[in-house]
Amino acid sequence: MSTETSVPGQFTLVLHSHLPWLAHHGRWPVGEEWLYQSWAASYLPVARVLRTLAAEGRSHLLSLGITPVLAAQLDDPHSLSGMHHWLGNWQLRADEAAMAGNTALGAHEHRLAATELADFEQRWRHGGSPVWRELIDAEAIELLGGPLAHPFQPLLDPRLRAYQLTEGLADARHRWGHTPSGIWAPECGFTPGMENGYAAAGVTHFMVDGPALRGDTTSGRPVWDSDVLAFGRDLEVSYRVWSPRSGYPGHGAYRDFHHYDHDTGLKPSRVTGKQVDGPDKAPYDPALAAAAVRRDVDDFVRTVRERLISESDRIGRPALVVAAFDTELFGHWWHEGPQWLEQVLRALPEAGVTVGTLADARAGGYVGEPVRLADSSWGSGKDWRVWAGDQVSDLVDLNADIVRLTLDTLDKMRAHGGTLRDPVADQLLREAVLTVSSDWAFMVSKDSAAGYARDRAHQHAHAVREISDAVASGQLAKAGRLAAGWYAADGLFPALDARRLAASDPGGPAGRGETEGPA
Secondary structure, three states: OOOOOOOOOEEEEEEEEOOOOOOOOOOOOOOHHHHHHHHHHHHHHHHHHHHHHHHOOOOOOEEEEEOHHHHHHHHOHHHHHHHHHHHHHHHHHHHHHHHOOOHHHHHHHHHHHHHHHHHHHHHHOOOOHHHHHHHHHOOOEEEEEOOOOOEOHHHOOHHHHHHHHHHHHHHHHHHHOOOOOEEOOHHHOEOOOHHHHHHHHOOOEEEEOHHHHOOOOOOEEEEOOOOOEEEEOOHHHHHHHEOOOOEHHHOOOOEOOOOOOOOOOOOOEEOOOOOOOHHHOOEOOHHHHHHHHHHHHHHHHHHHHHHHHHHHHHHOOOOEEEEEEEHHHEOOOEOOHHHHHHHHHHHHHHOOOOEOOHHHHHHOOOEOOOEOOOOEOOOHHHOOHHHHOHHHHHHHHHHHHHHHHHHHHHHHHHHHOOOOOOHHHHHHHHHHHHHOEHHHHHHHHOOOOHHHHHHHHHHHHHHHHHHHHHHHOOOHHHHHHHHHHHHHHOOOOOOOOHHHOOOOOOOOOOOOOOOOOOO
């Protein structure tokens, strides 16, 4: 029961969980370590928060996006084994810190590691799918899906774009027994015409960034002439938590993400001050951080209430407020994020705020006038520069070449082959899907492990080229060996079947988005 006067409208929290395919592609400093850190610090505790709240009888807590490529890693036997080992090693590193004289750090990290290790052994050893399915079945969350390996869809050939989306939704059905009706569009990327592809795939709603709707995010907006709704992120509320320049995680009491103890790899310090160098930062104090969490929960609840009231007054009817973040913010980037999340999801209803999912907003009539949605993303400038700018023009060209080669080779194999499934064709398509992941261009544009990102893009491109060359020269036995070798490292999506890729259309696409720009 609310302890404050109810406010009009609905608040929706959307979390986007995504990492590129990292298994078998390096360990440290970029590679599987990235997966295990995010798993331990974010996916385990966030799932536990949601499970705890569901056990209290709470439902429709948030919309949770999990990309198929991340879901594949959370179910992968190699990754599960590696994660179990990583958690045990975390506990040992905590003990090393305590024995080296940092008793407080060692004790705190040991408790964390022991909690996550026990949770993993009890609930995750058979993969992440049972964890997410339990939350879906309890109606604690709306599960958002997406294309297979997180491509920047506006730049992708329409045939491969459609394939990645339909296969991504099918992958969700296979893992969770549920086909998502909503998706987190990778990078919130959009170009006119994509709404028709969404409708054809059964998608009823997707996420864009607030500026794509010119800041009017108080309702879902039908896109162009379709019934597919675009929901926009409310930047005023979202940036209260995390923005390019400010937000709660920068408070001096929270654990500092960047400063490491080099002997153990643990993070011993609190932020202290934005201008304080690593060695000069104060030791982390969980009690001080807990007090900061309570303060920031109160601030966020007050912000949401005020925003709902003011936006409802402005538009003359109950408003929708959507705050959206990467799941990895909660725990991995912001150590105290899961604590904040659990407290906020309790405090909002107590403050008279109706909390629901994007699907709830659609069903509840939070639908506005149609919008002629233009080219957009949630990246820098809210345009496509991160994935199509000068810094990554070589990757744009690489992606176009590899997709063209893949589709041409598959078309020729289809013309001269039978009707049986072909593991060579499947692996060729799988490597192309990995080549065009949006992560590689993002990492280059942001200068975040740019060398690793370029290496990964070119590695998958090389796989496509050498398999295609073997097929083109009639060396089918060699093509089979190459495909099997690449599958050993890149064996995700075992249900991927190249026969389901749409046949080529000699006349080319005629729908809006392929031949027209936004009006």
